[in-house]
Amino acid sequence: MLSLLVGAAVGAGALVALNHYGLLVPLATTINGEARPAAHSVVTANQPLAGEINKSSYINVADGSRSQVFRFDAQEGQLLDIRSKGPLDARLSVLRDGYLMANSEQMGGFNLCESSGNSSLLKQTRLFYQADRTGSLEIAVSGTGPYAFGPFELEVQSVATTSPSTTTLTPGTPIEAIATGKTHSYDLTIAEPGLYAVALSSCDFDGYLRLTGAGVNLTDDDSGGNYYDPRILAWLEPGQYTVTASSSSGQPMRGQYSLKAEQQPLPSNAKFQRGGAIQAGQTLLSLVDHNSDSNFSFTLNQPTEVILTARSESVDVYLTLDNDEESWSDDDSGGGSRGTDAQIHEILPAGQYSVRLGGYGQGLVYLSLETRSR
Known part of the structure; x- marks a missing residue:
């Protein structure tokens, strides 16, 4: 293992080194005055091995x-x-030749689907890693702090599936x-105009989604409902789109996930309209x-009492x-x-008016305009 500093003995006859990540690891042990390479416990696939940090x-x-290190x-x-x-x-790390290849801090560490998080008495940490060549790896199980x-x-x-079996995301068919x-x-083809939800869910990493194509450029981080999963809700016209799944904050995306696109039903009691003119006495259904x-x-032709309401x-x-004024x-x-x-209730002079409808979150909104002549 490549080292920055070769140290003195830690315990009888143990020669150690400080690696790139500050971990004191044994380079060799001495037996009857003869230096021999240090050996880590060997872990084999699908055979659990007990350990302890002390x-x-x-x-x-x-x-x-x-840390305790395994080969x-x-x-x-x-x-x-x-x-x-x-x-x-715990946190998990994979090293090869003294260099860090992956660690669980890059993917969130504990199971994001557990409501109790790391406060549970039985803690679980998970890390996916794909070997880029044949050889020995070092797997370190470490405490998350000095205590x-x-x-x-x-x-x-050893997992058989290494990559998605398709690069096409079909509405109604999860990946x-x-x-x-x-x-x-993933390529997403929309054949019918409508309201669509594109959602990613994972217990292993904090996901991030981007939807582009046909004049659309939308992103989301955590609108899926559990503070980690992204969900994009958008009105899509027929055309070709690209859905890109990644991890938030630029961290590597490691772990299992599910991705789906589904057309959403619309209420039948109002016309859907993304923007444009709204008439007095009309209630529209829109998207925020x-x-x-x-x-x-x-437009108002005379001074008018106006009640503009947005409900969701x-x-x-x-x-x-x-x-203009x-x-x-x-x-x-x-x-x-x-x-x-939200509601705006005012007596307004004649003129043309612009309405901007926004919000915190995403979803359907009813927008109504009520007027009373003065």
């Missing part, structure tokens, strides 16, 4: 955490599902795939997302109304079941 474990002098003989192209579970609050101690069980599973550090892109706002307009069960909506805005005056509907 005060005698290798220490990372950079942060005080301690695994990998084949080129082999996809490894590496898991640690037990009382230890993380305890037993654990390490298991390395199940495993990512090993790279983004995945955090990538853009919807813009509408109306899924979006905290806001309204902005303006003419003045503007009005509102966030929560409309009440509603969640107290997040």
Whole structure:
């Protein structure tokens, strides 16, 4: 293992080195005065191995955490599902020739689908890694801090599926795939205009989605409902689109995920309209997302009392109304079941008015215009 510093003995007859990541690892042991290479415990595929982090474990002098290192003989192209579970609050690392190849901190570490997160008594950490050549790897199980101690069980599973079986995302047909550090892109063909939801879900990483094509450029990080999964809701016209799945914050995407695109049903009690003119006495159904706002307009021929209301069960909506001289805005005056509907109630002079409909979140919104002559 390549080292930055060769140190003195730690324990009787143990020659150690400080590797690139601050971990003290043994280079050799001395037996009867003869130096021999240090050996790590060998872990084999699909055979769990018990371990424990304690005060005698290798220490990372950079942060005080301690580690136990195992050797695994990998084949080129082999996809490894590496898991640690037990009382230890652990992180996993894969090293080759002293260099870090992957670690669980790059993919979130613990199971994102567990509501209790790392507060659970039985903690689980997972890391996917695909070997780029045949040879020995070092798998380090480390505590997440200087006071993380305890037993654990390490298991390395060899996974058959290494990449998506298709690069085409078909509406109504989910894709199940495993990512090993790279983004995945899919072709999406829309044959029928409508409201579509594109969603990614994973227990292994914090996902990120981008939808482009036919004049659309939308992104999302965590609108899927659990603070980690992305979901894009968009009105799509017939055409060719590209869906790109990745991990948020620029971290490598590692782990299992599901990706799907589905057309969403529309309520039949209002006309869907993304923007344009709205008439007095009319209620429209529109879409709000955090990538853009919807813009509408109306004209008053005389001074008029105007009540403009935006209601939604899924979006905290806001309204902005303006003419050439003045503007009005509102966030929560409309009440509603969640107290997040918007309403502007004003007596306005004759003229042309622009309405901007936006909100926090994404979803369908009812926009209504009521007028009363003065």
